Amino acid sequence: MQDHRRLGRELGLFDSDPLIGAGLPFWLPDGSAARHQVEAYLHDLERRAGYRHVHSPVLGKRRMFELSGHLANFADDMFPPMAVGEDELMLRPSNCPHHAMIFRARQRSYRELPLRIAELAPMFRAERSGVLGGLSRVRQIALNDAHVFCPEEQAAGEVARVLRLMREAHAALGLRPASVRLSLRGPGKAYGGSDASWARAERLLRDALSSSSFSYAEAEGEAAFYGPKIDVQVADAAGREWTIATVQIDYHQPERFDLSYIDASGAKAHPVMIHRSLVGSMERLFGHLIELHDGAFPVWYAPVQLAVLPVGAAHDEAAAAFAERVLGAGLRAEVLPDGSVGARIRNARRVPYLAVIGDREAADGRVALRLRDGRRLDPMPGAEAIALIDAVASARSQGLLPQAR
Structure with a gap:
C-alpha cells in the first residue's frame, strides 16, 4: 500500500500550492472525474433510500453556533468570526446546525417522520499545521x-438502516473497514445534554449494532460533544486508523434549537437527531481509496476507463473516432498518441482497458482490449467492446469482465 500523498500527485489526481495554503488541496481533472462518479452514486443511493437533498450556506451567525454548542465545545477548531455589518458570521465546522434550521423551517407532523435530509456540503476546520496531511486531514x-x-x-431502526447503507456503499467502492467502534464519553471533556439522554442514546446505538450483527469495540472519550456515535475505521499505508463513516445519536441540539413535531396526541415533542455519513469526506475517502487500490480504481469510477493507443500517426484518425464513440456512450476515454507503444502501455497501466489501434483495427473496426491485469481479449467489434466496458461500469463491479449470469 503506497502513501496517497505521493501517489495521488504522481497520477495527477490532486495537488496543492503555497499560494492557496496548507490543508487546502485542489482536485485535478482525473481526480475530479473519479470524485464526480462517487458523488453521483452516493446521491442516487441516498435518493433510493428515502433521503431528500438540500443545499445550505457555508456561513452562519455566531449565535447559531452558540446555540448548537459548537462555540462552547469546538471553538478551537473553528475559524474566527467575520464582522459583516452588525452581524458576526462564521464558517461552519459542521453542517448539522443548518440542517436543524431546515427541519424547523415549518411545523412538522409525526406522519412526516422520519425526515431524512442529505447534502454533500463543504465545511471548515481550523486544523493546526502540524496535523495536516495530504487528503486525510x-x-x-x-x-x-x-x-x-x-x-x-x-x-x-433508522440507525440500522444507515448501517446497511454503509455496507452497500463500502462494497461498491471496494472499501474494507479495519474496525468498528462505539465512541463514548470520557473523563476530562465537556459534553452537552443530560446523563439520561446520553444513556438512551448509547442504548439505541447498541441495539442497532446488535440487530445489524456488527462486531465492535468501545472507545471512551471519542464521542461527539452532543452524543455517542458508531465510527467505522480504515487503516492507511502507515497503519494509522481514520474514521471513514459514522452514525450518531443527538438529543442535545433538538433541545437547544427547540425543534419539535406534533405527535399522535396533538402535543409537541422533540425529535431525535441522527447524524450520519456513509463514507466521510471526499478528501479522506479518496486518500484511502488511492492507497487501497494503488491508484487503479474500479472501472466505474476510474478517471479514464479506456486508453486508446494509435500505433502510428496513420492510425490517429481511427483512434480518435473510436474514442469519440466511447465518450458518446457515456464512458471516459482518452487517446494517448505520443511515445513508443510499449512506453504508452506502461504509462497507462492503471487504466482498466487499453485498445491498440493499428492497420488491422483501423481497417475492420475491431479492437482487442488489453486488461490492466495483463489479460488480452480476442478482437471484437468496437460496439461490443464498448458494451463490455459499460456493463462492468454499470454493475459497479470490482472486476474487469461482466459477471456470468
Whole structure:
C-alpha cells in the first residue's frame, strides 16, 4: 500500500500550492472525474433510500453556533468570526446546525417522520499545521452528510438502516473497514445534554449494532460533544486508523434549537437527531481509496476507463473516432498518441482497458482490449467492446469482465 500523498500527485489526481495554503488541496481533472462518479452514486443511493437533498450556506451567525454548542465545545477548531455589518458570521465546522434550521423551517407532523435530509456540503476546520496531511486531514472538507429527524421509537431502526447503507456503499467502492467502534464519553471533556439522554442514546446505538450483527469495540472519550456515535475505521499505508463513516445519536441540539413535531396526541415533542455519513469526506475517502487500490480504481469510477493507443500517426484518425464513440456512450476515454507503444502501455497501466489501434483495427473496426491485469481479449467489434466496458461500469463491479449470469 503506497502513501496517497505521493501517489495521488504522481497520477495527477490532486495537488496543492503555497499560494492557496496548507490543508487546502485542489482536485485535478482525473481526480475530479473519479470524485464526480462517487458523488453521483452516493446521491442516487441516498435518493433510493428515502433521503431528500438540500443545499445550505457555508456561513452562519455566531449565535447559531452558540446555540448548537459548537462555540462552547469546538471553538478551537473553528475559524474566527467575520464582522459583516452588525452581524458576526462564521464558517461552519459542521453542517448539522443548518440542517436543524431546515427541519424547523415549518411545523412538522409525526406522519412526516422520519425526515431524512442529505447534502454533500463543504465545511471548515481550523486544523493546526502540524496535523495536516495530504487528503486525510484538511481545512476544507466536502462531507457526505445527512441528518434524520425521527421520534425516539424509530431511532434504532433508522440507525440500522444507515448501517446497511454503509455496507452497500463500502462494497461498491471496494472499501474494507479495519474496525468498528462505539465512541463514548470520557473523563476530562465537556459534553452537552443530560446523563439520561446520553444513556438512551448509547442504548439505541447498541441495539442497532446488535440487530445489524456488527462486531465492535468501545472507545471512551471519542464521542461527539452532543452524543455517542458508531465510527467505522480504515487503516492507511502507515497503519494509522481514520474514521471513514459514522452514525450518531443527538438529543442535545433538538433541545437547544427547540425543534419539535406534533405527535399522535396533538402535543409537541422533540425529535431525535441522527447524524450520519456513509463514507466521510471526499478528501479522506479518496486518500484511502488511492492507497487501497494503488491508484487503479474500479472501472466505474476510474478517471479514464479506456486508453486508446494509435500505433502510428496513420492510425490517429481511427483512434480518435473510436474514442469519440466511447465518450458518446457515456464512458471516459482518452487517446494517448505520443511515445513508443510499449512506453504508452506502461504509462497507462492503471487504466482498466487499453485498445491498440493499428492497420488491422483501423481497417475492420475491431479492437482487442488489453486488461490492466495483463489479460488480452480476442478482437471484437468496437460496439461490443464498448458494451463490455459499460456493463462492468454499470454493475459497479470490482472486476474487469461482466459477471456470468
